[in-house]
Amino acid sequence: MLTQAAHQAQKSGNLPAVTLPEVVVERPQNPEHGDYASSLPLKLARATGVNPLTIAEGMAGLIGAATEIDNIAVAPPGFINFTLKSDWLASQVDSIRQAGDAYGNIDLGQGSRVQIEFVSVNPTGPLHVGHGRGAILGSTLANMLVAGGYRVEREYYINDMGNQIDVFSRSLYARYQQCVNIDVEMPSDGYFGDYMVDLAKEIMAEEGDRFLALSESEAVPRIGQLGLDKMVKQIKEDLELVGVSFDVWFSERSLYDNGQYEKVISLLRRGGHIAEKEEANWFVSTALGEDKDNVVVRGDGSPTYFASDIAYHYNKFIERKFDRVINIWGADHQGHVSRMKTVVGALGIAPERLEVVISQLVTLRRGEELVRVSKRSGDIITLREVVEEVGADACRFFFLSRSADAQMDFDLELARKESPENPVYYVQYAHARIASILRLAQERGIDWGDGDVSLLTTEPELALIRQMMRLPEIVELSAQTLEPHHLTYYAQDLATSFHSFYKQCRVVSKDEALTRARLKLVEAAKLILAKTLHLMGMTAPEKM
RNA sequence: GCGCUUGUAGCUCAGUUGGAUAGAGCGCAGCCCUGCGGAGGCUGAGGCCGUGGGUUCGAGCCCCGCCAAGCGCGCCA
Structure with a gap:
């Protein structure tokens, strides 16, 4: 629309013929500025030397009427603001319900093939929290790209050869011998973590001492292979605990x-x-x-x-x-x-x-107290420990809530709290609350399938719909910038819009027609909340 | 020393690729339950956007310098 208007203005000679800059439409921060806004006139002003306000007014006049648009306004220094029609907004509730799970999916990738490789930790030790961040980042990014219309393959690259594997194998062989009280030294550059002792014991229990009969040069690679397989298996299990899985494990x-x-x-x-x-x-x-x-x-x-x-x-x-x-x-x-x-x-x-x-790096905290994450043996905090302490959902949300290139503090105490301080529960609570409303409606035998969404006209209702309609934009933004952290902010905004609506608008009431319309609305909101949570790899609980 | 990343409210962090009065959560000060889940809603205080220049109609965002923090600079991975 804007492009057309600009071209028309140029044709009629009101605007010098310059190449148009990329037309950007954005959402203004201030709701008084409408639902969408463009600063195109300001950008054109530079190239043409014409007063931006004049351009804006000229263009606004040339934009034809559309079913979605209620009002087009020009604001200084040269913005064009669009306001959506409220009945069109309301009709989106039906569109969302119809689209269901697929709402929010876009065709940015047009089916092109993208491979995303992540974690790929050397299988010489367990995953620590830093690895967890990469894992959750990658799996969420993969979800975003799928929603963005790409064909995605998730891959873990296993470093199953080379120097570190040799060291690992020799370390394990030493621990294996120590299991039966053979007095051998660990390699000085070896892996001294306790998990190596456990691994050796496990092999001793399963395989017996038969490797002792072999020469060292024969035993080391065979024990190493056994240990490596076990480590990979453990890594795989740890990742599954936080909902991370792969299509390909590449050797x-x-x-x-x-x-x-x-x-x-x-x-x-x-x-x-x-x-x-x-x-x-x-x-x-x-x-x-x-x-x-x-x-x-x-x-x-x-x-x-x-x-x-x-x-x-x-x-x-x-x-x-x-x-x-x-x-x-x-x-x-x-x-x-x-x-x-x-x-x-x-x-x-x-x-x-x-x-x-x-x-970037992750620093662990418990409230005020820093948790030392030392590389020195035994002292590392594993991903598994964190997941077991705070749960997979909280773990994912917290890792996702910061942009990847910023170092972050992970507050275990906060993540574990089941209280309003914790944003994870705030978002999930909104979903559970809706589920509860729908259960109540069902118990009362209300069928809202034919609800009339045009009854949704008040500000809290429309604000909630506007918020729901942001999902495709968030998917686009995250997929384009490879920044899934936007999801966590969106999830909170969405939950806020719902809670605020809930406070102001009674859903199940004596007004049967309005009840059915609002049930449609909250059902649509539930869909969007669930989709957002699922994109982040989190659960959308019906009850909490 | 060189390279990459970061520096925004008391704390943890966003900031839609240069736009309108810089936002959120927590914390803090208050207010709101005769109703569907109070794990909630509403209001308020709180800012030299590390710092000094520059670019332009306009800079938290772009360029240069400086300060501070993290990471990297192996015939390790």
């Missing part, structure tokens, strides 16, 4: 078994991106504007993890042909981002197709 080792590694290295070599220096093979990223080169193949011929990552991304883009690839990495990997993008570019893939979301 790093498979890249070598399937020849991806050989293929990608020779590809880089042909492109002149590999140079030999001090017996090692380097990816010469300095030639592409990076700060330094990186070793791909060590002096002893073994590949670095960077080599694996190159092969892995080659596999994602070229072999599996994803349109977009999203990686969620912890803050300690951010130095890796630009060289990864550079190498993807060197493989002839547009670097924008790789997006990396960095999930």
Whole structure:
């Protein structure tokens, strides 16, 4: 509409012919400014030198009547404000009920394929809270992208080879021997956490001492493999506790078994991106504007993890042909981002197709008291401990409520509280409250299927509808910016609009027609609340 | 030293990609139950948006400098 009006103005000569800026329509913060607003005249003023207010007035006059629009107003310094018709707003209640679960889904992605890889923690130890943040972020982002019309695959990359696995295997072998009181030293760079002792005991219980008969060089990899399988299984279980699951568990080792590694290295070599220096093979990223080169193949011929990552991304883009690839990495990997993008570019893939979301550090607190999260053995707070303490829903909501690139405090005391201080309950309570109203209506035998939504005319009712209609916008915003934290704020706004409506408008009353209309409204609100909660991977309780 | 991220109300944080009077939750000071769930509603106080410049009709947002915090800068992952 705005574009049309601008073009018309240009045709009639009232506006100089300049290329239009991107037409942006936004929701004003102040409700007095209508439901939607555009600052297009202000933007045009710069290019044309015409007074923005004049442009706005001219354009507003050219915008034709529409069924949805009640009023178009011009406000200084040059905004055009739109107000929606209240009967059109009310009719949206029927639309929402009809769309059901699908309301809020949009076709931003147009069915393009996006892979989202997250967590991907080395299976050498249990998940801690920082990993949990990435896990919840990733799974929610995946939900958002599905709602955004993308075909999404969730993937966990298992680092099942290399240095750390060797250390892990040797550590486990030492603990295994210690189970039967053989006096051996742990490797000095080993994994000293208590879980390694438990793991060794478990293997001893299940497999007996038969590995003692083997030579060390035979026993270490076999015990290591057993331990690794167990760790992966435990990681999988811990993730399921917070509602995180994957479509694909991808083995790093498979890249070598399937020849991806050989293929990608020779590809880089042909492109002149590999140079030999001090017996090692380097990816010469300095030639592409990076700060330094990186070793791909060590002096002893073994590949670095960077080599694996190159092969892995080659596999994602070229072999599996994803349109977009999203990686969620912890803050300690951010130095890796630009060289990864550079190498993807060197493989002839547009670097924008790789997006990396960095999930920042988490500090745990109990009220005022900081909980030390030390890397030193035994001292780590695992994800499982936190979930068991505060519950999966609260855990998810709290992790989601901060943008990924901000460090956050996680207050265990607050998350655990079942009181109004805790926003998790505020939102879920709204859902349960509606469920309770609908139960009451059912008990009284009320059938609201033919309710007349045009009876919904008061401000609290319309405000609630406006709030419900924001869901598709939130989905779009979150999917576009890869920022799911908007959901938590939206969920609270939505709950607030409902609670406020509830206080002012009696739903089940003597006025039977109005009762049926309002039952439709709250049922629609329940749908939106549930959808929002489900997008965040949370439950929508019928009772609390 | 270099790179990335962060700095907004007492606390924890948003801020729709440069727009209108900077918001929310908690905390604080009050008010509201003769009705569907008070795990609720309403009102109020509280701000040099780290800091100094710049860009322009307009900056919390963009550019440069500085200060502070976190992370990274291995032939570890």
